[in-house]
Amino acid sequence: MSKKLQGNGMWESSRMMLPEHREQIIRHKQEMNLQPKPLLDEQKLDELSRQLFAAVAVKLEVTVTVFDRYGNQTVKGRIEKVDPLLKRAKISNQHSGAWIELIDILHIASAESPADM
Template identity: 45%
Template sequence: MKKLTGNGLWESSRMMLFEHKDAIISKQEHKQIQKRPVLDEQQTERIAEKLSQAYRSKQQVQVLVFGDYGSSRMRGMISRIDPQLQRIRLGNTWISLSDILDVSGENERFASETD
């Protein structure tokens, strides 16, 4: 085997096994997974009240939804609330109440947003 002149590696050491590549990718993905924030009782009650009020008055809401790789925002009208399974239906999507981090009305900002 001959030594490469530029980086000092042997030609044969430039090869990577599939298992090694998969392990590197898996480690990178696990680093990016976010931990679920813990909401206090007051925040949870405020979210429940806003959802209930929007459902009764048929107002459009914007919901901040927790995700493993980052939170997302969803907007729509709440068409159903399922208290047994602890979820709401926003448009055509069911969202678990435990995944909701914040709720705002049509023209409001999230409480977590600051100027």
Template identity: 35%
Template sequence: MSKKLEANGLWESSRMMLPQHKERIIEHRSRDTVSTKPFLHEDEIEIISLNLRMSLSYTIEADIELFNEFGNKTVKGIVTSVSNSGKKIKLETDTGYELLNFDDLVSVKLNEGGDEFETDT
């Protein structure tokens, strides 16, 4: 007798994976690694603002850590302008300029000026 007719043979022999199934599995696995944005205390926000102002005023290079669901991103550069109304930060990097969202900031560390101005979360 054929193997297809024994036990679970009918389903085992016709197993198939559609592209939609693969996409759904990949999407489901990626959701496991999604993180939420950490809550920043008022003091940490104040230190971030101070470091941004110091980078802007004294052209000090800063390491800016931005929140991302799949892992934080760090950008190095000098702050060239800060828009309070739009909550945007213009950063001059080695490759050009980047506009950053103030709400995405996790920490700002100055590369010069000592440890007293560093923020860690």
């Protein structure tokens, strides 16, 4: 019997890989590492809401942990405004600004900690 037909010989003997196959392999590996979104209880959501609006009112420098399926992201800056209609908040630092979906916020930590935060 030919070596190509034994075990994984068919793939090992073929050294050519199309770019589409490579992209599909990479995408498959990323999909295997997807994280489910944690469910936050009402108490945690109320706490996040209070912290968010206190940070806007006092213009605090905050670190926001944002859910991402490939690994949570942290964004540092000041929360400039909250858009309740579109359910998002704008956070800006010296270099850039970004809109963050309110539903994706997992944690808010401030560098300064006033009494009302």
